Amino acid sequence: MRGAVRQNVPLAPLTHLRIGGPADWFLEPYAEEDVALAVRVCRELDVPLRVLGGGSNIVVADGGVRGVVLSLASLNRIVRDDARITAGAGVTLPSLLRATKDVGLAGLERLTGIPAVVGGAVAMNAGTRDGETFDRLVSLTLVETDGSIEVRGRDRFDATYRDGRLRGAIAVQATFQLEPDDPKAIFERFSTSLKKRNATQPVSQRSVGCVFRNPAGDAAGRLIEAAGCKTLRIGGLEVSGLHANYFVHHGAGSAAEFLALMHEVQRRVRAESGVELEPEVKFWGF
């Protein structure tokens, strides 16, 4: 495999929450064929494999994770074909949004402010009230669980709310259909969304974004607030006073504390409203 292979790599600095232990093995493949080879080798050796995106939706266990963590940061090319943009899984959404704005292509503004990379945004079908990643997706290049590489059209996915339903496949490249627009108008839409986000979410603090999925017809944040959990704190983790579905990490916190806070919030919401909140965040190594 072409790319870096390292052992015992701390994962906390690679996540937004800044919590958790090391990965036994950390691989940074150069290209999609190298990702495919890594998948085949892990499968043959029966070693667990996880894919790290921007690390914005992951809580890593304090003891870290066994097996292999793959970073696709080297898959960072953006290619334009008229109003179609193809981006590698490691391209950050902010840089993709900037690039599309600069060439006057609109349609991804709905993803403004999401601190993901393309692969993670697709895997989670990240989105906002304005729309989701799959809305503009034309096709995905995937490394399947058997290590084969396949290009699948949008119609071959059944993506749903915050789940791209990749079923264990690894997204290595995504193509989006956009539409020409004035860069100034696109920029205005970015700015408006960002201002709104900055005013309503604790974006400058360490977090995983929304901890829980919104239950049908309701908002997890509203339920958590109604259960009196705003500013509830366990160790270094606190339910944000700005947006109750965010847990902020004040430093020196642990994954165990995150989990304890999550269970306490679930318990209080269940007692108050009878709703069972379901985590949106992914737990690694628990």
Ligand SMILES: Cc1cc2nc3c(=O)[nH]c(=O)nc-3n(C[C@H](O)[C@H](O)[C@H](O)COP(=O)(O)OP(=O)(O)OC[C@H]3O[C@@H](n4cnc5c(N)ncnc54)[C@H](O)[C@@H]3O)c2cc1C
């Ligand atoms: C401040 C803040 C604000 C946020 N706001 C939003 C928001 O508005 N809307 C929203 O939807 N989310 C939001 N999030 C959550 C998060 O950004 C999304 O869930 C995002 O999709 C995660 O992408 P990532 O690249 O960081 O993936 P990671 O967190 O690294 O990984 C998330 C999951 O995707 C898998 N994955 C990553 N890359 C790939 C790949 N290439 N192929 C297959 N699987 C992969 C991982 O294995 C993991 O299971 C926010 C988070 C933060 C910290």
